[in-house]
Amino acid sequence: MIEKERMPYRIAYLGPEASFTYLATKGLFPQDQLLPQTTIPGCIEAVAADKVDLAVVPLENALEGSVPLTLDYLFHEVDLYVIGEVLLPIEQHLMVNQAQKEHWEKIEGVYSHPHALAQCHKYLYYRFSHVPLHQTSSTAAAAKYVSEHPEQCIAAIGNASAAAKYNLALVQPAIHDFQFNHTRFFVLSKQNHRLPQLNTDHQPKTTLMITLPKDNRSGALHQVLSVFAWRQLNLSKIESRPLKTGLGDYFFIVDILSDEHTPMMQGAMEELQALGCNVKSLGTYYLYKQSL
Amino acid sequence: MIEKERMPYRIAYLGPEASFTYLATKGLFPQDQLLPQTTIPGCIEAVAADKVDLAVVPLENALEGSVPLTLDYLFHEVDLYVIGEVLLPIEQHLMVNQAQKEHWEKIEGVYSHPHALAQCHKYLYYRFSHVPLHQTSSTAAAAKYVSEHPEQCIAAIGNASAAAKYNLALVQPAIHDFQFNHTRFFVLSKQNHRLPQLNTDHQPKTTLMITLPKDNRSGALHQVLSVFAWRQLNLSKIESRPLKTGLGDYFFIVDILSDEHTPMMQGAMEELQALGCNVKSLGTYYLYKQSL
Missing domain, CATH: 3.40.190.10 (Periplasmic binding protein-like II)
Structure with a gap:
């Protein structure tokens, strides 16, 4: 807050x-x-x-x-x-309509977002292997559907807030396969x-979107990383996405654990541009860790 | 072939x-x-x-x-x-049931895979902005659905082979936004x-899946790329994916334009392992370019 x-x-x-x-x-x-x-x-x-x-x-x-x-x-x-x-x-939970609370082990369908169904794959496989899975546009939409069909013995997978909002019975908590x-x-x-820094343990992070020079791409990524490496600027993430100009053309999203206004970061960004890279900074920001 | x-x-x-x-x-x-x-x-x-x-x-x-x-x-x-x-x-084409061929400009729904709908976004936006879009599991499934509903004035988006297989009328060819x-x-x-090399213009390509050593990740990717860079081994792609052990843990998929049996590649893979990386080679292979 x-x-x-x-x-x-x-x-x-x-x-x-x-x-x-x-x-x-x-x-x-x-x-x-x-x-x-x-x-x-x-x-x-x-x-x-x-x-x-x-x-x-x-x-x-x-x-x-x-x-x-x-x-x-x-x-x-x-x-x-x-x-x-x-x-x-x-955290993903199994929830049913209050009208079906006593019969939840006999559910005949499970509704959720495809990612939530995937995150509970092992639980569903071992516990409800013959029950059909139905995809919804969000976990909350699945909870809403179950709330609107009290006559059906079906379950939704979603968070506790969705169970509360749609007055569903949370019958099996934490059914996701990976706890982290x-x-x-x-x-x-x-x-x-x-936004202000709430926890001084968290370093500022800067996200850059970098397009490599077109004429020399294969060695250029190594050069780009050298710009950060010799300055001991730590990358927490690097990811490639298509430029949409042809297969094999990518831009890179890099997260650096530093403030874009430091001399080292300013120097790094200037050097990247001198190497012929196009650099777009999304800015520097702080992390907010939340609990459920 | x-x-x-x-x-x-x-x-x-x-x-x-x-x-x-x-x-x-x-x-x-x-x-x-x-x-x-x-x-x-x-x-x-x-x-x-x-x-x-x-x-x-x-x-x-x-x-x-x-x-x-x-x-x-x-x-x-x-x-x-x-x-x-x-x-x-x-290439994505607009196709309708033969029974609706004369009325295709009055379609009341478009069916296709979400990626195909996205690839024709501009065409659909300018030509059929008020027509609802329906997602299917594949472009072929959309064509099948249209073939089974001759009474509905609806269209599918898919390839020419799907139009032929389901006997649909291909009313607007090549409606995809990007031609490449x-x-x-x-x-x-x-x-x-x-598989044998059919076109000697195409270099062999090797795909490696590389996990960085756990204790020193931020500089390690730069080291990994150095192993390839000083040997002038060209990377055509690098991509990160989650290790599924926690947010911020990734493995990297690297495509290198070289044969894994060459001395340079053998040396590179040995050095990567000496650096503490886990290296999984998916092998060396050739490209087959197809036309439609």
Whole structure:
């Protein structure tokens, strides 16, 4: 929870209410106006078009990897800044309609987002191997569907907030296969400001999007990493995404554990440009770790 | 088309018939027995369990990027080799039931795989902005659905082979937004053999999956690239994927334009292991470029 003494922000997030993005947003901005959007581009366009002050979108999951749509949209379509990063543990629970609470072991269908179904693969395989799985657009949408069909003996997989919102019985907690699962979210703004640092243990992080010079790509990535390595600037992540100009053309997203305003980072960015790279900084930001 | 004088292979591919993977497989193996599977893990498991000789799966699209499921399954679940790579141009066409051929401009719904819908985004936006889009599990499944509903004025988006198979009228050819779009496919086998080189212009390519030493990750990727750079071994691709041991832990998939049996590559792989990296080679293979 940050910055009490100000006008409430209008914040677009990947909905519906009770989605994991909702939890990430509500935890950081409990007193602000949260506006659910149905898609990631919808969230990003809302802040780019000044319809809202901020947007919160998922960036990366520990099991599924990056969310390509978020990275591609930030690179190709808009000029926005990351002003904060939220880390949220992901816990998936099995929930049924209150009317079916006594019969939950006889469920005839399980509803959830494809990623949530994948995250509970082993549980479902060993416990409900013959029960058909149905994909929904979000875990919250699955919970809503189950709440609206009390006559059906079916279950949803989702977070505890969805169970509460749709008054479902949470019959099997924590059925996800990997206990360390987390998702990272970006808080996006049109201005390159910075949400305040709440925990001094967390270093500032800068995200750069780098396009290599076209004539000499194969050795260029090594050169790019050399620029950071000799300065002892630590990379916490590097990822490639298609430039959409042809197969084999990529841009790179690099997370560096340093502030873009330090002399070392300024020098690194200048050198990258001198090497012929195109460098787009998404800004420097701090991490907010949330619990469920 | 390769190796006529042999027993036909049994080949699992990502179906259904008339999918893009089917076209990639049929072009390279016209006389073999093609067995459609409903999922990528289904294809990979079929060859791992000796139910088939080979499997063909999509690896990377020029617009959408890598297929995470293929990379993750090859790293985490099985020990298979890449024995060939197929490059297929992707063209998307608008097709309707023959019964609706005269009314195609009044379609009330468009069906296709989410990637195909995305690849035709601009066309659909300018031409059919108010027509609802419906997602299907594949472009071929969309064509099948349209063929089975002659009374509905709806269209599918897919390849020409799907139009032919389901006897649909191809009313608007090549409606995809980007003309250079291609998809790469891997031909997988349990044995580290190699499909023959058909075009001597194409260099051999080796794919390595590299896990960095746990104690020193931030500088280690730079060291890894140095191993290739000073040997002038050209990387055509580098990609990171989650190790699934915690957020921030990745393995890297590297494509190198060289044969794994050359002294330079042998030296590079030995040095990587000496640096504490875990190196898994998927083998060396040749490219097959296909036309539609």
